[in-house]
Amino acid sequence: MQAQILLTLSVGSLKALVKSGEVALVDIPAFAMREFDLRGLNVPASMFAGSPIEIFDQLRDNADKAGCPVLILVEEQPLLFAFETDEQRDATLERINRLAIAANRLGCNALSVSCEAPADDEDAFELTIDGIKDAIGKIDQFDLNLLIAPTKGLTDDPDKLTDLIKRVGGFRIGSFPSFGHAETSSDPKETLRKLAPYAGGIEATITGRKKGLALDEAIDSILSVGYLNTLAINFQGSKNPVDGIRTARRSLAEALGQLEEEDLEALLEEEFPETTGSESEGDDSETSTGADTDTDTDTDADTDADTGTDNGKEEELDPSEVDSDEVDAQLDDVDVDDVDVEDDEPKTESDLSEDS
Numbered sequence: 001m002q003a004q005i006l007l008t009l010s011v012g013s014l015k016a017l018v019k020s021g022e023v024a025l026v027d028i029p030a031f032a033m034r035e036f037d038l039r040g041l042n043v044p045a046s047m048f049a050g051s052p053i054e055i056f057d058q059l060r061d062n063a064d065k066a067g068c069p070v071l072i073l074v075e076e077q078p079l080l081f082a083f084e085t086d087e088q089r090d091a092t093l094e095r096i097n098r099l100a101i102a103a104n105r106l107g108c109n110a111l112s113v114s115c116e117a118p119a120d121d122e123d124a125f126e127l128t129i130d131g132i133k134d135a136i137g138k139i140d141q142f143d144l145n146l147l148i149a150p151t152k153g154l155t156d157d158p159d160k161l162t163d164l165i166k167r168v169g170g171f172r173i174g175s176f177p178s179f180g181h182a183e184t185s186s187d188p189k190e191t192l193r194k195l196a197p198y199a200g201g202i203e204a205t206i207t208g209r210k211k212g213l214a215l216d217e218a219i220d221s222i223l224s225v226g227y228l229n230t231l232a233i234n235f236q237g238s239k240n241p242v243d244g245i246r247t248a249r250r251s252l253a254e255a256l257g258q259l260e261e262e263d264l265e266a267l268l269e270e271e272f273p274e275t276t277g278s279e280s281e282g283d284d285s286e287t288s289t290g291a292d293t294d295t296d297t298d299t300d301a302d303t304d305a306d307t308g309t310d311n312g313k314e315e316e317l318d319p320s321e322v323d324s325d326e327v328d329a330q331l332d333d334v335d336v337d338d339v340d341v342e343d344d345e346p347k348t349e350s351d352l353s354e355d356s
Contacts, residue, residue, distance in 0.1 A: 005227070005256055007249065008040035008071060010203055010234035011047060013241050018047065025051065026058045029066035035242065036249050042072040042201065042232045043106070045099060056105045063107065071110065071230060072176075072201055073103040078116035078151055081131030082124040092131065093138050100139040110145040110200050112176045117154035125154060129167045136172045147176035147200045158185070158194040165198050174198050178234065179218045180205030188213045192221040201230045206248040208237030215248070219255040 009032045017023040023031055025047060032038040041063065048055060063069045079096070083089040096113070103111045115132075117124045136146050148155060148165065155161040158177075165173050177195040182188040183205070196202065202222060204215065222231075231252065235244040253259045 005223075006040060006230045007038055007252055007256075007258075008042065008201075008230050008232040009036065009038040009245070010074075010232045011041050011043045012074075013206075013233060013235035013245055015044075015047065016241055026055060026062050029059070029063040029068035029070075033066050033068045036233075036245055038233065038249065039068055040071045040230055040232070041068060042074055042112075042203065042234075043070055044074045044076055045102070046076055048102070056102060060105065060107045070106040070108050072112050072147065072232075073099060073106060073108050073110075074112045074149075074176075075099055075114070078114045078153075080116045081135065082115075082117050082127035083131050083134075084127070089131070089134070093134060096135045096138050100142045100144055103144055104142040108144065110147050110174075110176075111139060112147040112149050112201070114149045114151040115153070115155050119153050119156060119160075121154075125160070125164070128154060129164060132164070132168050132173070136168070136170065140172060145172050145174055145200050147174045149176040149178070150181045150195070156181075156185075158191045162194055162198060174200035176201055176203070178203040178205050179213060179215075180207075180234070180236070182218070183213045189217060189221040192218060193225050196222040196225050196227040199227060199229060201232065202227070203232045203234040204248065204252060206233060206235045206237060206244060208235075208239055208244055208247075215251050216255045219252070 009028075011018075011025070011028055014023055014028060014031075018025050018028075029041060032041065043059075059070065075095075079092050080088055081092060083092065096111075099111055099113075113135075115128055117128050132146065132148070139146060148161060150156055150158065150161055155164065161175060165175060175195045175198040177192060177199055179188075179192070180203070182191040182195075185191040192202075199222075204218070233245055233248045233252070235241050235248060237244045250259070
């Protein structure tokens with residue numbers, strides 16, 4: 001029986017290829033469809049750093065043509081929502097506004113963020129609830145959902161995160177769990193079962209290692225609570241990302257009962273161009289999850305690819321690679337006059353200018 005989950009791609013999986021110039025960011029929608037038959041994208045905000053402003057429109061146009069839309073814009077750096085000063089509030093909401101404008105221009109339906117807050121501080125918990133409500137009010141005009149990705153601190157505990165989502169309330173708030181985060185918890189399968197019912201998307205963190213939470217176990221966990229949304233492959237291994245994504249695509253299709261389609265089977269059996277293999281060595285700084293000798297570097301890896309991180313650490317983002325000032329400057333250049341705000345009573349240009 002097929003599980004009706006849409007398999008998509010986290011564009012960060014191809015960061016090494018984009019950085020080397022082998023694949024242009026704007027060409028990824030067609031690349032994802034052609035090479036993997038993946039029909040949607042999650043894009044890290046940091047990947048727009050240093051790019052011309054026209055890239056937002058070009059990426060959206062190419063995504064529409066390829067039938068592979070940009071679904072979620074992902075802010076990797078945790079944001080402070082537990083405002084204690086007006087300056088803190090203004091800084092976070094300004095960042096949220098910039099991200100929302102960019103997400104709207106890309107055609108996204110959601111913006112993913114994480115919360116900077118201590119784990120056991122009830123005052124910070126209450127302030128974070130209020131701050132997230134303010135953020136939702138800021139992005140509501142763009143018809144976007146706000147997805148909270150678990151991270152170290154307040155939202156690391158799935159019970160705390162679900163409680164926060166319930167307290168914020170409304171249909172604009174959700175979770176954005178990942179297999180990688182679940183692997184760092186004391187009970188990975190239970191963590192996924194708790195967060196999946198609130199998820200506006202889930203990322204399947206793929207490291208290529210043989211140990212950790214198996215993909216079929218992770219899939220069973222989210223299906224057991226009725227999850228039927230998107231599942232994005234987020235490859236973080238050290239081998240060729242194209243081969244890694246291909247292996248993960250097959251494993252997920254098998255786990256979901258989607259390999260019955262002959263066209264998909266043929267696609268996954270095709271050989272990929274040799275030019276994509278140049279990143280198979282020396283790219284640990286881009287995709288490594290911290291594995292040493294246990295890292296699977298064989299490009300013909302077993303289809304039972306596993307998820308997880310070593311030593312209980314999640315490294316979905318290397319903060320040293322993200323120039324937040326450069327990303328801020330890039331998002332600040334988005335022309336708000338061109339933003340298509342889907343709302344019955346859209347704000348005026350002067351209102352948008354004041355917000356941004």
